Amino acid sequence: xxxxxxxxxxxxxxxxxxxxxxxxxxxxxxxxxxxxxxxxxxxxxxxxxxxxxxxxxxxxxxxxxxxxxxxxxxxxxxxxxxxxxxxxxxxxxxxxxxxxxxxxxxxxxxxxxxxxxxxxxxxxxxxxxxxxxxxxxxxxxxxxxxxxxxxxxxxxxxxxxxxxxxxxxxxxxxxxxxxxxxxxxxxxxxxxxxxxxxxxxxxxxxxxxxxxxxxxxxxxxxxxxxxxxxxxxxxxxxxxxxxxxxxxxxxxxxxxxxxxxxxxxxxxxxxxxxxxxxxxxxxxxxxxxxxxxxxxxxxxxxxxxxxxxxxxxxxxxxxxxxxxxxxxxxxxxxxxxxxxxxxxx
Amino acid sequence: xxxxxxxxxxxxxxxxxxxxxxxxxxxxxxxxxxxxxxxxxxxxxxxxxxxxxxxxxxxxxxxxxxxxxxxxxxxxxxxxxxxxxxxxxxxxxxxxxxxxxxxxxxxxxxxxxxxxxxxxxxxxxxxxxxxxxxxxxxxxxxxxxxxxxxxxxxxxxxxxxxxxxxxxxxxxxxxxxxxxxxxxxxxxxxxxxxxxxxxxxxxxxxxxxxxxxxxxxxxxxxxxxxxxxxxxxxxxxxxxxxxxxxxxxxxxxxxxxxxxxxxxxxxxxxxxxxxxxxxxxxxxxxxxxxxxxxxxxxxxxxxxxxxxxxxxxxxxxxxxxxxxxxxxxxxxxxxxxxxxxxxxx
DNA sequence: TTGTAGGCGTTATCAA
DNA sequence: TTGATAACGCCTACAA
Numbered sequence: 001x002x003x004x005x006x007x008x009x010x011x012x013x014x015x016x017x018x019x020x021x022x023x024x025x026x027x028x029x030x031x032x033x034x035x036x037x038x039x040x041x042x043x044x045x046x047x048x049x050x051x052x053x054x055x056x057x058x059x060x061x062x063x064x065x066x067x068x069x070x071x072x073x074x075x076x077x078x079x080x081x082x083x084x085x086x087x088x089x090x091x092x093x094x095x096x097x098x099x100x101x102x103x104x105x106x107x108x109x110x111x112x113x114x115x116x117x118x119x120x121x122x123x124x125x126x127x128x129x130x131x132x133x134x135x136x137x138x139x140x141x142x143x144x145x146x147x148x149x150x151x152x153x154x155x156x157x158x159x160x161x162x163x164x165x166x167x168x169x170x171x172x173x174x175x176x177x178x179x180x181x182x183x184x185x186x187x188x189x190x191x192x193x194x195x196x197x198x199x200x201x202x203x204x205x206x207x208x209x210x211x212x213x214x215x216x217x218x219x220x221x222x223x224x225x226x227x228x229x230x231x232x233x234x235x236x237x238x239x240x241x242x243x244x245x246x247x248x249x250x251x252x253x254x255x256x257x258x259x260x261x262x263x264x265x266x267x268x269x270x271x272x273x274x275x276x277x278x279x280x281x282x283x284x285x286x287x288x289x290x291x292x293x294x295x296x297x298x299x300x301x302x303x304x305x306x307x308x309x310x311x312x313x314x315x316x317x318x319x320x321x322x323x324x325x326x327x328x329x330x331x332x333x334x335x336x337x338x339x340x341x342x343x344x345x
Numbered sequence: 346x347x348x349x350x351x352x353x354x355x356x357x358x359x360x361x362x363x364x365x366x367x368x369x370x371x372x373x374x375x376x377x378x379x380x381x382x383x384x385x386x387x388x389x390x391x392x393x394x395x396x397x398x399x400x401x402x403x404x405x406x407x408x409x410x411x412x413x414x415x416x417x418x419x420x421x422x423x424x425x426x427x428x429x430x431x432x433x434x435x436x437x438x439x440x441x442x443x444x445x446x447x448x449x450x451x452x453x454x455x456x457x458x459x460x461x462x463x464x465x466x467x468x469x470x471x472x473x474x475x476x477x478x479x480x481x482x483x484x485x486x487x488x489x490x491x492x493x494x495x496x497x498x499x500x501x502x503x504x505x506x507x508x509x510x511x512x513x514x515x516x517x518x519x520x521x522x523x524x525x526x527x528x529x530x531x532x533x534x535x536x537x538x539x540x541x542x543x544x545x546x547x548x549x550x551x552x553x554x555x556x557x558x559x560x561x562x563x564x565x566x567x568x569x570x571x572x573x574x575x576x577x578x579x580x581x582x583x584x585x586x587x588x589x590x591x592x593x594x595x596x597x598x599x600x601x602x603x604x605x606x607x608x609x610x611x612x613x614x615x616x617x618x619x620x621x622x623x624x625x626x627x628x629x630x631x632x633x634x635x636x637x638x639x640x641x642x643x644x645x646x647x648x649x650x651x652x653x654x655x656x657x658x659x660x661x662x663x664x665x666x667x668x669x670x671x672x673x674x675x676x677x678x679x680x681x682x683x684x685x686x687x688x689x690x
Numbered sequence: 691t692t693g694t695a696g697g698c699g700t701t702a703t704c705a706a
Numbered sequence: 707t708t709g710a711t712a713a714c715g716c717c718t719a720c721a722a
Contacts, residue, residue: 001715001716002715010692010693011692011693011694012693012694012715012716013692013693013694013717013718014691014692014693016716016717017691017692019716020717024691024692025691025692026691026692029691029692043453043455043456044453044456044715044716045396045456045714045715045716046401046453046454046456046457047392047395047396047401047456047457047714047715047716048396048698048714048715048716048717049715049716049717050392050395050396050698050716051390051392051393051395051396051698051699051700051714051715051716051717052697052698052715052716052717052718053698053716053717054698056391056392056457057457058403058435058457065421066411066417066420066421066424067414067417067418067421067620069412069414069417072411072412072414072417073412075411075436076410076411076412076438079411079436079437079438080438088435088454088457089435089436090403090433090434090435091420091424091434091436092424093421093424093425108388108389108391109391109433110388111388111389111390111391111392112391112392112401112402112403112433219620220620220621220623220624221624224624246624249621249624250624252626253624253625253626253628256626257626275412275564275565276565276594276621278565278566279565279566279569279594279595279598280598280625280626281597281598281601281602281625281626283598346699346700347699355708355709356708356709356710357699357700357701357709357710358701358702358708358709358710358711359707359708359709361699361700361701361702362707362708364700365701369707369708370707370708371707371708374707374708389699389700390698390699390700392698392699392700393698393699393700393701393714394699394700394701395700395714396698396699396700396701396714396715396716397699397700397701397702397713397714398700398701398714399714
């Protein structure tokens with residue numbers, strides 16, 4: 001910067017003004033400085049600026065696993081939105097480790113972060129104190145409930161309810177559910193499971209524990225295993241609500257491996273509308289959670305907090321809670337709604 | 346830091362020494378300082394350290410698209426390896442834009458980067474000057490060839506050759522190829538296509554342009570489209586080499602939509618061994634490119650360059666060129682090798 | 691509209 | 707083994 005100033009015959013401060021688009025700089029001076037900058041290939045030193053301003057322009061996106069399409073897509077959208085707001089994104093997969101999540105919030109790297117977007121998986125309601133950190137924090141998804149933190153939620157209960165209801169409308173009466181986390185009460189699994197149960201109740205179907213297949217993780221292999229377990233037990237069913245698309249994909253695979261047809265013998269509905277879901281055979285009917293909105297909203301709230309503004313132009317600065325609405329995507333893994341069923345609802 | 350020093354009754358420098366594990370610090374002093382650090386909840390300021398040392402501890406991973414499982418997996422592995430080497434990773438998807446790739450290498454953010462791992466897609470051999478940047482750069486994949494940059498390559502030609510040969514060994518004689526980029530000569534598409542042609546030649550099969558289906562991008566939908574094009578044209582074939590797994594998945598879908606069987610009527614082999622590939626129906630036979638090795642090697646080379654060491658303990662400091670070897674993963678989308686064919690090879 | 695002085699929190703140098 | 711002091715490059719205040 002000093003060199004630039006010398007070459008342009010002005011002071012360092014003037015160079016700074018030009019670089020920061022300060023408006024009261026004469027055109028002549030500005031041109032001189034810009035030429036010098038160009039000639040010397042000067043770029044501002046981000047660290048020095050950071051040291052002075054206290055902002056790094058970097059945020060962390062803390063997620064369970066980048067290899068899950070849901071999170072890959074979310075990351076992609078968050079990075080994109082970050083670009084729009086001039087924020088760089090460090091993606092931190094915690095790989096299903098409680099320790100990893102705590103490290104991500106409290107590790108030494110937070111001193112280089114302007115904020116964190118956190119999708120908790122292992123931390124639960126008891127860990128609210130872990131969320132008390134020095135930089136702005138926005139929660140996405142579900143699992144931890146506290147009124148003190150900005151939170152962009154997805155419609156888990158409503159989405160699963162809709163999925164289950166739709167199966168009913170297509171004529172299914174013995175509907176299994178895949179991927180439940182027994183004992184959990186605030187995570188995506190618990191909420192989606194709750195939606196399933198609420199739908200059964202509304203449809204007047206009895207809840208049958210035999211139709212419930214737990215799965216700790218939600219990879220495709222877990223869907224294969226859970227489905228095989230049900231089939232091995234000879235459980236009678238004509239529909240499956242998988243708590244995410246990968247489970248659904250695995251289940252579809254397992255069913256077809258037995259020579260059964262989807263949706264002929266068993267219908268399947270997933271959750272997430274991952275990019276793959278449309279290319280499975282048969283293409284998967286699923287619930288789209290509105291990830292674009294999650295990415296956009298969470299990023300904007302964080303940016304507002306970083307800048308010290310009230311988030312989303314709310315009149316007061318209290319923690320935001322927004323629920324992004326989901327939608328049903330009908331494809332080929334379910335039968336068409338029956339007339340009779342339609343009337344029933 | 347000043348507060349810590351005051352509380353521990355030592356100088357700032359001593360605190361610095363403790364923080365940086367400088368070895369000549371008495372145990373008593375060290376304990377005092379560590380207590381003070383703990384009591385005050387002090388964390389080092391990354392920006393200040395960066396300003397002083399010139400290192401940020403951040404690198405960028407520049408890739409075309411995070412939503413492609415291949416790159417999601419690669420990113421995951423690179424981030425993991427980065428953690429091991431204390432380097433944070435900013436993932437920068439360029440979204441198939443030449444401008445995006447140039448920006449990633451020359452944008453203002455490089456002043457906050459210690460290095461870049463770059464998987465080029467749009468930049469070609471003519472753009473070698475674009476690779477001349479101020480921070481260490483490691484190329485991965487293919488596409489740009491220059492001896493002046495460290496490069497971790499994958500076995501594109503050999504892998505595709507192996508795939509094609511394997512189809513031949515299972516009895517296929519009319520083998521189509523999906524995802525070719527006409528006019529390209531150094532990208533993954535060109536190299537894999539070259540492997541396909543080399544295999545045909547070795548097997549004594551004639552090359553038939555009718556069996557070549559181009560596809561600019563390699564998403565599943567492109568596989569569906571490319572395959573449908575071939576099928577619509579009534580092209581006779583008994584095997585398909587898809588230049589990646591997503592194309593293969595799309596092709597498999599398209600074939601089965603027509604009521605044809607995989608591999609009964611048409612065998613399919615993919616490339617990349619993405620996590621999904623094993624859960625398709627039928628499970629996909631594919632080529633595993635050894636991504637773990639790519640991630641590990643590229644990260645280590647970069648780290649060595651950042652630290653000013655010769656990469657990978659090579660005696661001299663010349664640019665590294667390493668090729669990671671690939672392997673064949675046999676699943677259910679291909680028939681078993683025939684005895685006769687086996688003899689032929 | 692432009693210039694000068696000071697300090698952000700570290701680490702490096704050198705002296706004690 | 708420890709301490710004082712000077713940078714690192716930039717931005718804010720204030721003065722000119």
